[in-house]
Amino acid sequence: MSLAPSERAPATGPATDLATAPATGGPAGRAGHRRAGRTRPGRRRVLTRDSVPYLLIMPAVLGFAIFKAYPIAASFWISLTTGNGDASRFAGLANYRRxxxxxxxxxxxxxxxxxxxxxxxxxxxxxxxxxxxxxxxxxxxxxxxxxxxxxxxxxxxxxxxxxxxxxxxxxxxxxxxxxxxxxxxxxxxxxxxxxxxxxxxxxxxxxxxxxxxxxxxxxxxxxxxxxxxxxxxxxxxxxxxxxxxxxxxxxxxxxxxxxxxxxxxxxxxxxxxxxxxxxxxxxxxxxxxxxxxxxxxxxxxxxxxxxxxxxxxxxxxxxxxxxxxxxxxx
Incomplete structure (x- = not known):
């Protein structure tokens, strides 16, 4: 028994698939791809507004660490040794007692x-x-x-x-x-x-x-x-x-x-x-x-x-x- 036109199943041919698929070739489709790319968890911004002050003070911090902090710490260690160069040895507080x-x-x-x-x-x-x-x-x-x-x-x-x-x-x-x-x-x-x-x-x-x-x-x-x-x-x-x-x-x-x-x-x-x-x-x-x-x-x-x-x-x-x-x- 034949079906009435209103009761027929919808067509599933190639034309129908193309008509129902979202358009990706136009501007809206490209924008959608860009938005999707921004939300990828693997792509994050390295330089943010909050990180700029730290980058600005980084040269001063490095200079202090290299030319101030390290020599001070090294000098304290040297004060606990006797001798020169390879012949130096740990002496504890001997220099301070001296x-x-x-x-x-x-x-x-x-x-x-x-x-x-x-x-x-x-x-x-x-x-x-x-x-x-x-x-x-x-x-x-x-x-x-x-x-x-x-x-x-x-x-x-x-x-x-x-x-x-x-x-x-x-x-x-x-x-x-x-x-x-x-x-x-x-x-x-x-x-x-x-x-x-x-x-x-x-x-x-x-x-x-x-x-x-x-x-x-x-x-x-x-x-x-x-x-x-x-x-x-x-x-x-x-x-x-x-x-x-x-x-x-x-x-x-x-x-x-x-x-x-x-x-x-x-x-x-x-x-x-x-x-x-x-x-x-x-x-x-x-x-x-x-x-x-x-x-x-x-x-x-x-x-x-x-x-x-x-x-x-x-x-x-x-x-x-x-x-x-x-x-x-x-």
């Missing part, structure tokens, strides 16, 4: 401490006085004076040492010539233990006073003038304004300069090395010079590394104490 019983180390530490106690307060006090003078409106040609004060800090440390070795020369030095004009006997600046230390202090003070004065000057110019005007209305004099306004407002910069100057003096090397070579009679031998001698003259790298870590410990302790004593109290 350091505690080394009279020359304590001499170098005493010399460094004496220079520190005298030079840092003297230099920073002069720098503050210079900054107060340069900040005054009564001084003519202030930009020229500021430049002149800052120029010594641009001089190389070795060049400054050579220059002062000529100035402090006993027989032909400029300073002794000036003293002779006033009838004062010549001073053996570089041949006497006491005067050799004084000479080192003079060189450091000359070199860094201007640098610290510029920092203080920047701090003074940042103090609001309204504070001084209100204090003058209340009848405060110059000394009272300095103690009650200037010093408290300069506390952060004072702390910074004290810490940096302390660290720099504890690492003192160039000036005494050029001026006196550590003499006379080890009077100007500093911890850094003693470290240098052990490492690069006697090639005792283990002991030199132990000295470096001892110096780092001293610097850290003093820095923490200074921050605790001079930092703002909350």
């Amino acid at each position: 350091l505690l019983n080394d009279p020359l180390f304590w001499t170098a530490l005493k010399n460094t401490a004496l220079i520190l106690v005298v030079q840092v307060p003297l230099m920073l006090g002069l720098a503050l006085l210079v900054a107060l003078g340069l900040n005054s409106t009564k001084v003519w040609l202030r930009p020229l004076w500021r430049l002149g004060v800052f120029v010594p800090s641009l001089t190389g440390l070795v060049a400054a040492g050579v220059m002062f070795s000529v100035i402090l020369n006993r027989d032909a030095g400029l300073l002794n010539w000036v003293l002779s004009l006033f009838g004062i006997d010549r001073v053996n600046w570089l041949g006497s233990s006491f005067w050799a230390r004084v000479g080192v202090v003079l060189v450091i003070t000359w070199h860094y006073t201007g640098y610290n004065a510029v920092m203080y000057l920047a701090g003074l110019q940042g103090i609001p003038k309204e504070l001084y005007e209100a204090a003058m209305v209340d009848g405060a004099g110059p000394v009272r304004r300095f103690l009650s306004i200037t010093l408290p407002q300069l506390r952060p910069i004072l702390l910074l300069t004290v810490v940096l100057s302390t660290i720099g003096t504890l690492q003192l090397f160039d000036e005494p090395y050029v001026l006196t070579g550590g003499g006379p009679d080890n009077a100007t031998l500093t911890v850094t010079m003693y470290l240098y001698n052990n490492g690069f003259k006697y090639f005792d790298f283990g002991y030199a590394s132990a000295l470096a870590y001892a110096l780092a410990l001293i610097v850290s302790v003093l820095g923490i104490l200074q921050v605790r004593l001079m930092g703002e109290r909350r």
Whole structure:
């Protein structure tokens, strides 16, 4: 029995398959393929917006790791060894025990401490006085004076040492010539233990006073003038304004300069090395010079590394104490 046209099964020939299949040749089909390609789990974007900051700091991190972190770690390992090269062997804390019983180390530490106690307060006090003078409106040609004060800090440390070795020369030095004009006997600046230390202090003070004065000057110019005007209305004099306004407002910069100057003096090397070579009679031998001698003259790298870590410990302790004593109290 034949079926009616409405009851016949649908045609399944080639024409019907082509008509019912989704079109893939047109733009819609290509877009569908692209969308499907983006969602494949194997294809992911390597560079994202969140990863850009890490890529930017990567050179600095690598530089720190290669030139700072690795040498610090390697130096600590070397401080636990004795001998040189292939002959080195693990010695534990022997270098640190040797350091505690080394009279020359304590001499170098005493010399460094004496220079520190005298030079840092003297230099920073002069720098503050210079900054107060340069900040005054009564001084003519202030930009020229500021430049002149800052120029010594641009001089190389070795060049400054050579220059002062000529100035402090006993027989032909400029300073002794000036003293002779006033009838004062010549001073053996570089041949006497006491005067050799004084000479080192003079060189450091000359070199860094201007640098610290510029920092203080920047701090003074940042103090609001309204504070001084209100204090003058209340009848405060110059000394009272300095103690009650200037010093408290300069506390952060004072702390910074004290810490940096302390660290720099504890690492003192160039000036005494050029001026006196550590003499006379080890009077100007500093911890850094003693470290240098052990490492690069006697090639005792283990002991030199132990000295470096001892110096780092001293610097850290003093820095923490200074921050605790001079930092703002909350």
